[in-house]
Amino acid sequence: MKPYYLIFLLILFSGSLFADTPDPLFIQANKAYISKNYEEAFQAYETLIKKGEAGAFVYGNAANSAYYLDRMGLALLYSKKALMRAPRDADLRANHYFILQHTHATNNTSLNIESVIEKTFFWSSYLTGHELWLVTLSAYFLLCLFVILFLVFRKNILKKGFFFSFILFLLCLSGLLTNLLFLYNPQDHYIVEKQVPVYPSFVSSEPSDVLADGTKVRVKVKHGMGEGDQWLFIHYGNGKKGWLRSVQALPINL
Amino acid sequence: MKKYFLFFIFISQIFFHAPESRADVSVQAAIDPSRASLEDELTLTVTVSGSMQATEPSLPSMAAFKVIPSGTSTSFQIINGQVGSQKAYSYILIPTQEGHFNMGGVSVFLNGKEYTSNPLEVTISKSPHVPSGKPAQQPDQVPTDEDAQTYLDRTQRNMADLKPYWIEAGLTNKNPFVNEQILYTFKFYTLVNVGQAQLSLPEFKDFWSEEVVPEKKYYTTLSGQKYVVSEKIIALLPLRSGDLSIPETSLRVEVPDQRADSFFNDPFFRMGRLNMRPKNLVAPALDLKIKPWPEPQPPDFSNLVGEFSLKTSLSSENISMDDSATLTLEVTGKGNIKDAKLVLPETLDDFKIYDDKPALDVTHAEDGLQGKKVFKVALVPQREGVFQIPPFSLSVLDPKTGNYVPLTGSPFTLHVKGGSASSVLPIQRPGSDRSILVSNEDLAPIHDEWGRAKAKELSRQFLLFLFFIPAFLVLFVYVFQKRKKYLEAHENEYRTRKALAVFKKSMRKAASLSDLRERQACHLEAVRTYVRNRMGLEQIGLTLQEMMRFLETKSIRQDKKAEFEKILLGFEKTCYGGHVPQKTELDQWAPRLTKLIEQIDKKL
Numbered sequence: 001m002k003p004y005y006l007i008f009l010l011i012l013f014s015g016s017l018f019a020d021t022p023d024p025l026f027i028q029a030n031k032a033y034i035s036k037n038y039e040e041a042f043q044a045y046e047t048l049i050k051k052g053e054a055g056a057f058v059y060g061n062a063a064n065s066a067y068y069l070d071r072m073g074l075a076l077l078y079s080k081k082a083l084m085r086a087p088r089d090a091d092l093r094a095n096h097y098f099i100l101q102h103t104h105a106t107n108n109t110s111l112n113i114e115s116v117i118e119k120t121f122f123w124s125s126y127l128t129g130h131e132l133w134l135v136t137l138s139a140y141f142l143l144c145l146f147v148i149l150f151l152v153f154r155k156n157i158l159k160k161g162f163f164f165s166f167i168l169f170l171l172c173l174s175g176l177l178t179n180l181l182f183l184y185n186p187q188d189h190y191i192v193e194k195q196v197p198v199y200p201s202f203v204s205s206e207p208s209d210v211l212a213d214g215t216k217v218r219v220k221v222k223h224g225m226g227e228g229d230q231w232l233f234i235h236y237g238n239g240k241k242g243w244l245r246s247v248q249a250l251p252i253n254l
Numbered sequence: 255m256k257k258y259f260l261f262f263i264f265i266s267q268i269f270f271h272a273p274e275s276r277a278d279v280s281v282q283a284a285i286d287p288s289r290a291s292l293e294d295e296l297t298l299t300v301t302v303s304g305s306m307q308a309t310e311p312s313l314p315s316m317a318a319f320k321v322i323p324s325g326t327s328t329s330f331q332i333i334n335g336q337v338g339s340q341k342a343y344s345y346i347l348i349p350t351q352e353g354h355f356n357m358g359g360v361s362v363f364l365n366g367k368e369y370t371s372n373p374l375e376v377t378i379s380k381s382p383h384v385p386s387g388k389p390a391q392q393p394d395q396v397p398t399d400e401d402a403q404t405y406l407d408r409t410q411r412n413m414a415d416l417k418p419y420w421i422e423a424g425l426t427n428k429n430p431f432v433n434e435q436i437l438y439t440f441k442f443y444t445l446v447n448v449g450q451a452q453l454s455l456p457e458f459k460d461f462w463s464e465e466v467v468p469e470k471k472y473y474t475t476l477s478g479q480k481y482v483v484s485e486k487i488i489a490l491l492p493l494r495s496g497d498l499s500i501p502e503t504s505l506r507v508e509v510p511d512q513r514a515d516s517f518f519n520d521p522f523f524r525m526g527r528l529n530m531r532p533k534n535l536v537a538p539a540l541d542l543k544i545k546p547w548p549e550p551q552p553p554d555f556s557n558l559v560g561e562f563s564l565k566t567s568l569s570s571e572n573i574s575m576d577d578s579a580t581l582t583l584e585v586t587g588k589g590n591i592k593d594a595k596l597v598l599p600e601t602l603d604d605f606k607i608y609d610d611k612p613a614l615d616v617t618h619a620e621d622g623l624q625g626k627k628v629f630k631v632a633l634v635p636q637r638e639g640v641f642q643i644p645p646f647s648l649s650v651l652d653p654k655t656g657n658y659v660p661l662t663g664s665p666f667t668l669h670v671k672g673g674s675a676s677s678v679l680p681i682q683r684p685g686s687d688r689s690i691l692v693s694n695e696d697l698a699p700i701h702d703e704w705g706r707a708k709a710k711e712l713s714r715q716f717l718l719f720l721f722f723i724p725a726f727l728v729l730f731v732y733v734f735q736k737r738k739k740y741l742e743a744h745e746n747e748y749r750t751r752k753a754l755a756v757f758k759k760s761m762r763k764a765a766s767l768s769d770l771r772e773r774q775a776c777h778l779e780a781v782r783t784y785v786r787n788r789m790g791l792e793q794i795g796l797t798l799q800e801m802m803r804f805l806e807t808k809s810i811r812q813d814k815k816a817e818f819e820k821i822l823l824g825f826e827k828t829c830y831g832g833h834v835p836q837k838t839e840l841d842q843w844a845p846r847l848t849k850l851i852e853q854i855d856k857k858l
Contacts, residue, residue, distance in 0.1 A: 022702075030702050057701035064697050068611055091698035098697055102613060130711040137720055144724030148731045206452070210465075 023048060026058065033061065038068040049078075056086030063095060072103040073192035073213030073250075080252050084184055087126050103214035114182050124175030125183055132179050136172035143169045189232070189249035191215040196249070198234070198242035208242055217249055279304040281311070283360040283371035285347065291379050293533045296347040297324075300360045300371065303340045307364060311343050314358035314374065318351040348534055349378040418445035423503045423537035425490075431545045432495050434559040434653045435589045435622050437466070440503055440537070442484040443474075449508030449530045453486075456501040456539075462491040462590075466618040489622045491590050495546035503537040547651060552658050556596075558650040560589020566646055566663025574671050575638060581631045583646055583663060588624040591616060596629045596648070604641055606634040610696045632696070635670040643668055746790040753787035754855045756780075761848055770840070774828040777844060781822060784851060788858060798822050810857055814850060821847050 029044030045062035048054050054062075063079035066072075079096040086092055118125075124132060146162040149155075191214060197207030211217070221233035223243075230246035282301045290296055296319075300311040306328070313321065324344045331338050355378070359371040419442070426437040440455070467487035474483050492498060508530040547559075562585055569580040585594045592614060609631050616625035633643070643666040649658045741748055749756075760780035767773040782796045785804050801822065805815050821843050828834070 030700060033700055057703055061700040064700050067697060095697050133717045137717060140721060141724055144728050147728050151731045151735050
């Protein structure tokens with residue numbers, strides 16, 4: 001029995017045992033931020049993000065720097081990404097809503113039904129996507145266990161267990177789907193440049209609208225050859241549509 | 255076949271006669287129309303006849319025109335057996351100057367020889383839509399504010415007497431201060447329905463610009479005519495003093511072609527659609543003289559030029575040492591509100607001051623940019639006591655008077671009581687108290703923890719795969735349970751179906767036994783089991799007679815029955831009678847018995 005305990009403890013504290021030492025760039029960025037050199041701090045945080053070593057706090061710190069540089073689109077994008085990675089961190093959550101309040105962009109891309117669903121399954125925003133997968137998977141395992149037990153033993157008490165685990169599974173699944181489809185929809189992008197013109201078609205010369213940075217848009221179609229130079233067909237506002245350049249809007253869930 | 259032959263002759267006529275026709279190369283050039291205004295677009299067509307091999311046309315100098323190639327076309331024709339070819343090059347000419355222009359001919363080259371067209375001639379008159387009097391737009395004349403205000407009215411009156419459409423561009427003030435907001439207004443007047451329009455706004459170099467009215471349409475009546483007006487307004491803030499110029503504004507618009515040169519231009523024949531032609535309408539450049547800020551500038555000058563007001567408030571006048579007070583300064587007005595900056599007083603030594611990022615709320619109205627900028631300053635006391643917060647002030651430049659106007663807030667008295675002075679950590683550390691900066695008024699501090707920076711997650715594919723495992727498990731258990739239930743309900747049927755297989759399996763098992771008696775006993779038991787299973791009997795230990803009775807009931811041949819009985823008798827004797835059969839006899843019994851049972855099973 002003893003070895004099992006040891007393995008369990010090892011798994012539990014493996015994160016602490018193999019914790020990384022901070023990247024020197026991270027320390028440098030934090031120092032730049034403290035001395036209000038937000039441009040340098042932001043550059044350093046972005047480098048870490050591009051290196052692929054960024055977790056919630058690097059994104060959160062980058063969002064703070066972007067906010068002070070008045071780059072609201074990037075601030076909103078990074079604070080949302082930070083929240084995706086550490087949704088129960090009170091500071092990151094507060095910062096995201098603070099930035100959201102201070103942006104002048106309209107973020108009403110969601111249909112009313114979407115906001116209703118988001119509010120109904122609000123608890124799903126307190127779990128990361130990965131945690132939601134694991135919770136849903138666990139509920140599913142429990143449900144299957146009850147099904148198997150009922151098939152073998154045919155006891156009425158197992159029917160109740162089956163019923164409750166089914167409800168639990170549905171709840172978890174709804175949370176997971178809310179997370180995937182609405183909260184962190186891969187099609188959702190934030191405008192990251194100031195005053196981005198939106199064209200009725202990508203061959204038009206006259207813009208039909210201008211979007212402020214931080215506006216949330218939903219990309220429906222990508223058109224173009226390279227990743228860096230594409231046209232995006234977007235839905236925004238409530239039912240508005242148009243085209244813009246791919247460098248002007250960045251995806252939230254990536 | 256005859257058809258193909260004729261087609262071949264036709265094609266060869268075209269190609270083999272072409273070299274002959276090179277001798278008759280000619281170049282024709284024509285501008286349509288030959289008389290036009292500055293607003294019109296002209297078409298230059300260069301037709302090269304007699305050869306397809308000539309170089310592209312070399313146009314004469316056309317400094318007074320903007321030339322845009324618009325394509326080529328090729329044609330072949332056979333007249334009286336003579337094959338001719340033509341290639342036509344088209345160009346769009348947009349006039350930029352008025353006058354009569356005699357240009358040379360267009361040249362093409364073939365085999366080193368130059369062929370030149372007839373010379374080109376065109377007359378460009380002044381735009382009929384521009385009024386003769388343009389008081390506010392003469393480049394060498396800087397208009398006064400009064401001129402600028404009355405300019406639009408006067409030009410409208412003049413233009414309305416003239417044409418069905420025109421554009422105009424104007425400024426609300428041509429003599430502003432640096433950073434003073436002025437409005438650039440573009441207007442397109444039309445009496446007729448127009449087609450596609452493309453506006454080319456000038457580059458507002460040396461200005462900070464922001465569109466305040468993207469496009470507004472309305473009706474206006476001028477000289478008894480009802481015009482549709484499309485208007486665009488842009489707020490401009492000059493960035494430097496001195497003489498500045500805004501280049502000309504142009505609008506390319508498709509207007510109905512009024513030239514009734516064809517019977518078929520009648521709307522009746524065009525199914526109600528109008529014949530359109532493009533027009534290039536131009537509004538002249540605008541010149542401004544930007545005034546510098548008057549000297550001396552007050553130290554608290556906030557870069558604001560316009561009409562502004564200041565309002566100040568303090569969140570609380572009684573705080574403890576562990577608390578903070580927020581001082582709010584709200585600058586409201588019309589003009590370059592974005593440029594407003596806060597100059598902190600130097601007399602607040604007893605406080606640590608943390609200024610928040612200012613909140614800006616700008617609205618775009620027809621009379622320009624206006625809004626408010628809110629500065630928030632957190633005051634963290636360093637000791638107990640009663641403190642006088644001096645009034646914050648800033649100066650703005652009033653462009654009407656040209657004087658600096660001080661805006662002053664209210665003074666406040668702040669009572670600080672008890673507690674110990676807390677230092678504000680710029681970085682949130684785990685377990686530390688929440689600092690004053692964490693509030694609804696500013697961002698929470700950054701984190702310096704690195705441990706959670708890297709995310710370790712299972713792949714999405716693996717998670718999806720995990721979903722299938724319990725599903726398969728449930729399916730397996732379900733199938734297993736179903737089968738078990740079925741077997742329980744149909745045991746006899748199952749035994750009957752499986753009787754032969756069970757028999758063969760037992761025979762194979764018996765063959766592996768080394769002891770002769772045991773082997774014969776096993777053979778005998780295999781036969782008994784077979785008969786029992788096949789008959790669906792529960793009884794065990796069937797005798798030879800009972801087994802033979804079973805065969806009697808079935809239509810089995812007599813010789814088979816006899817052989818069956820003989821073999822079974824032999825087994826019984828070996829097992830129970832101590833008889834030892836010969837080895838050859840013994841080796842034949844088992845396969846023979848198996849074959850007999852198979853034959854019997856088929857009959858059953």
